[in-house]
Amino acid sequence: MRRLGSVQQKVACVFVTEVKEQRSRKRDGQPFQVVATGDVNPAALESDIDRAVATEKLDGTCCYVTAHRGRPHLWARLDCRPNKHAEKRFKKYQHSHRSCKGFMWNVEEDFKAVPETWIPAHMVKHLNGHPLPDQHGHIPGWVPVEKDNRQYCWHASVVDQDLGLALVLRPCADDGDTLEIVAVPLAELVEQTLELIGTNINGNPYGLGSKKEPVHCLVSHGVIRIRNPPPVDFQQLCAWLQESPEGRVEGVVWHCSDGALFKIHRHHLELRWPEGETSLGARPVVVSVDGTLGQYDKGKDLLASFSGLNGRRFSRLQDVRFDP
Structure with missing residues (x-):
């Protein structure tokens, strides 16, 4: 499986866009809204968009793994x-x-x-x-995540910089539908961008954890592939996002063979998040965090809490909870 493109810059819409005379739903104070037309972006056609890999656009906050003080380190997005x-x-x-x-x-x-x-x-x-x-x-830019910076406390909760580990959600290699939560060496994620999702991120559309027991994890960009995606057609994409269980997503990001990225966001189509269960939150998940991580303080460390669930399977991602 080829490694897909990282997200360092704003990703262009897969359709030509136009400006509507109404307040933006996405950007505070912006007196207009950018929406998609029915015409495919010429740049997307040049990049052979019809052969691109369609992946789920996740609703979280962007992160990056690169060196800091000579070691692989998690960085937060800071524009x-x-x-x-x-x-x-x-x-x-x-x-x-x-x-x-x-x-x-x-x-x-x-x-x-x-x-x-x-x-x-x-x-x-x-x-x-x-x-x-x-x-x-x-x-656009990045700042290293430090444990004592409260602004990035949820970023810090998914990594152990001393051991060089990150808590990652990804598809299981032997089961295309099931997800797994694993502790991955940061060294394996170097130069990747990832999405931080969870309880305290963007209103938690995936239903992870609770206020008492927050759950957060990282998801590498491009890893959640869309099964049987619709073609890059305005009407068919609108219908898929509104009617299909697989379409209960924030949007789609296409990864082209030349490295170009294109996206469609619900805001582009003037669609709101669907109420209730999301496509990602409904998928089964198994926890594969090595039990030897039990050396941590389970009351305070997310990696340790997941090590206590090692081997557990949940029917839905949003059902993941820690034992009392």
Whole structure:
């Protein structure tokens, strides 16, 4: 199985988009909404989208594994954003032009400070040594996850940096429908991007854990493949997302053979999340976290809690709970 593309930049819509005169559901303060038309993006056609691998777009927060202080390390997504003065100028431009394109930034003065450890994402363009923002006014980047940083406490809960392990959700190799929760060496995830999902992430659409016993895990981008995906056709995708049990997803990301990525998001089609069970949350899961990890404090460590469930099988991902 070939390794699919990592997500370092914003992924383009698989359809040509247009601007509608209504407040965005996705971006606070944006006075317009970007929606898909029925025309396939020419760039997607050039990348042979009909032969691409269709994968589930997960509703979480993006992470990245790369070196930090000489060891594989989990990094959280942190975009460098405009300061208040520049943001006001940018939104005024957006409102009058109904577009972000053509706005001129002062890259030396318009952006907030970021931590010294911050690094820009791959493929961010630079001018005179300064990273340049994307069309939305953000400079995508990463910051290393540290245990004492409360802002990234849920990121920190899925890794043990001392042992170099991460708690990962992935399909079982011998059963295409069943998922498994495993402890994976960070060294095996280097240069991959992953999605952090769970109890305290984006409203927990997958129903993982509870407030008393939160559950979080990492999912490598591209690993949850869509079985029998619909063709890249506007009407058929709309119908699939609304009517099919497999379509109870946030969206689809297509991984093309040339490395290009394209997506469709429910917001592009003006669709809301379906109520109730999601496709991912309904899949069976087995816990395969080595019991030798029981050396941890089970009351505080997520890896240790899962080691106590080693070998357990649950009929649905959203049913995973720890023994009292």
